[in-house]
Amino acid sequence: MIDVTVIGLLASQLMLISYPIEPIVKTTSVVTDNLAKNVAQFVAFRIENQTYAFRIEQIQEIVILSQVTKTPQVPDYVEGVANLRGSIIPVINLRKLFGLEPKPTDVDTRTIVVNVGKRTIGCTVDTVTQVVRIGQDAIHAAPDTVTGHGASYISGFARIQEQLIVLLEVEELLDPQKLEQVSRISLPDLSRSTTQK
Secondary structure: OOOOEEEEEOOOOEEEEEEOOHHHOEEEEEOOOOOOOOEEEEEEEEEOOEEEEEEHHHEEEEEEEOOOEOOOOOOOOEEEEEEEOOEEEEEEEHHHHOOOOOOOOOOOOEEEEEEEOOEEEEEEEOEEEEEEEEEHHHOEOOOHHHHOOOOOOEEEEEEEOOEEEEEEOHHHHOOOOOHHHHHOOOHHHHHHHHHOO
16 A cells, blocks of 8 residues: 655656555445456446546556646647656646646546556546446447447446446547547537436
């Protein structure tokens, strides 16, 4: 288990607070198999009124970035770059990527640092909520009405009580060749499609 660390990077004027994943969020299980076989763990987070999740093995850490350096001539959803303990990583605002209005950073805002192949990318979200253990039999494939509109980054859905979680495929979502396509898919359309599932 990693201790909470606070690292002051004076040269870049960046204060980064790095959290271990599990102590800051609750854990919920959605497992119907008594032997707990084929169970995957996800980190759930919220954007606006919808809950999404990344597979936990694709997440390096969850951080608070006090400063992101803006870069010129990049799409609006690219917040800029940040210095993560000596490594410069791009930071993408998922609210903007999904076509939502920007939201000021507050005490709940987190940046999820994910590994996509050899790349490390920060994803800013409204809040991180929980670690979820989901059995394979509880994951429902994304319907054609969703993936047919180009949303191949949605790997499936899982329901926890009355809450529907959209499971995201990080490598599809953050593929540089597909980011512009993702940004053209409006979140309201996506939400309507999921309610029809």
